[in-house]
Amino acid sequence: MPRYALQVEYHGAPFAGWQRQADQPSVQGAIEAALARLEPGPHTIAAAGRTDAGVHGLAQVAHCDLARDWSPFRLSEALNYHLKPAPVAITACARVADDWHARFSATGRRYLFRVSTRRAPLTIEAGRVWQVRRDLDIDAMRAGAAHLVGHHDFTTFRSTICQAASPVKTLDRLEIEEITTPTGREVHFRLAARSFLHNQVRSFIGTLERVGAGAWPPDQVRAALATRDRAACGPVAPPHGLYLAGVVYPEDPFAQD
DSSP states (O other): OOEEEEEEEEOOTTSSBSSOOSSSOOHHHHHHHHHHHHSOSOOOOEESOOOBTTOEEEEEEEEEEOSSOOOHHHHHHHHHHHHTTSSEEEEEEEEEOTTOOTTTTOOEEEEEEEEEOOSSOOSTTTTTSEEOOSOOOHHHHHHHHHTTSEEEEOGGGSOTTOOOSOSEEEEEEEEEEEEEETTEEEEEEEEEESOOOTTHHHHHHHHHHHHHTTSSOTHHHHHHHHHTOGGGSOOOOOGGGEEEEEEEOSSOTTOOO
């Protein structure tokens, strides 16, 4: 059976998350239903990572096995037709080796978290960015974030229901940038690691927002990390500001020849 890699973009608001749910809409369920319109099912796809309810995908990656030998272009076009009107799109498609796996072949994940600091209510960006309605001290947040980069036990910053075998991870990058957009000032947090714990990114952002607002000194982030105690974490940021921005592979399956 030919195997295909799919690059997926989605707005997370209507979904209970990526993973298929028995009684709630999911991104995985929407794509599997579209696949069933092309070839008799059932279909099961695997993804590079499971995003929570409300989290968006800019470049999620999944793979599927099909009986028919589709051209990648025709497969993506057919899936996009059958995905309508769900806010899910296949933005790239490629034939891959039979042992290629969207999750296990990945060597890194990248996330983006968007925070709006404008005071006026959001209209265009509602549901796509976390609005805090206050200026944030970028330098203080960068100082706090510096304590998180590297190889650490991140027990403080992972959900109590996280199923990862170990809380020890390596955070390769946490960059913070303030930008001006047509809808106001935003702070963008860009994170990269081989893998992340459940709620790790949102826990980081909620904690760093406290630093930016002046409620925490930057060194309190280091102290919170050292406690290895979930109770020491700051508030968890809401899901709608979070985007799975990319997945890294030893060879990009979507690279043009």
